[in-house]
Amino acid sequence: MRKLMVMLAVVAAPLLLMAACGEQEMSMAKEEHQQAASADSSAYRDLTPEEERVIVQKGTEMPFTGEYYQHFEDGTYHCRRCDAPLYNSTDKFQTSCGWPSFDDEIPGAVRRERDADGMRTEILCANCGAHLGHVFEGERLTDTNVRHCVNSVSLVFKPSEEGSSRAIGARDDGAEVADIPADAGGTRKAYFAGGCFWGVEHLFEQKEGVVSAVSGYMGGKVDEPTYRQVCSGRTGHVEAVEVEYDPATVSYEELAKYFFEIHDPTQDNGQGPDIGSQYLSVAFYGSDEEKETAERLIDVLRDKGYDIATMVLPNATFWPAEDYHQDYYEKKGSRPYCHAYTKRF
């Protein structure tokens, strides 16, 4: 027994010493860094108390409250304190985590450090050391398999010159909004997301002039997503429905009006009991005309007192959902649990 104790002491002593040295080195490095950071701090912006709490004291803003959590415009996100460019909007993607998420950084702009909690990796502005948030790897949310989870308070957004908005999580692949696609039969396709696609698809199939409605996923960064992936709320996709219609019988405007009447466009965190970013309300557009129509209808509803949460975003690749999601209510012989027609126009 005594022998064992001695052995333990021999093994443990250097470990304790190492831990102590490590801490000392870390605090020295921090002091050096703070000195370096304060050297040219005259160029820094004055911080509000909340900015100070996050950027200097390494605090965290309340989830779902940040200015840039649901912000998707073309431009660059800079360091709130020193103005160094940190992230491009093309690397921003939608998550349900509650903070702005990026799957890549501007090269050399972000420094990584082991967080004080010993578990996570802290990210800091490489220029001034401002605390940004944390970086996570291996979540398989996007191609890069990296998520920079950043406090809005640490950032300031600067729009690009064009300043146009883009789809949720859409990459800058140069895709322009094309003219309304019409297939050989003269039908057109429109895309809507209004919560669980079973109900949206079911109700669009009842609409006169609709040739077919297909449940699928749209707007995110993951190719060929599965229902399970989308359910995680972290692919950037929403549950969407592809509505193929005959423009001689029904117009895009009539379909868009119907869309606003078969789901609750005022709910901003999902639809009915389905909460999460994959259930958000989106009217996708394939042309400037469709965009203007959707925006005009939202204005009409706002004038009527509805606080509309629906986003108007350009079409992205539509990924049809697994077969068992198609015609779900017909197969089950039941009715939608959270979608019903309500006259609003």
Ligand SMILES: [Zn+2]
């Ligand atoms: Zn900075």
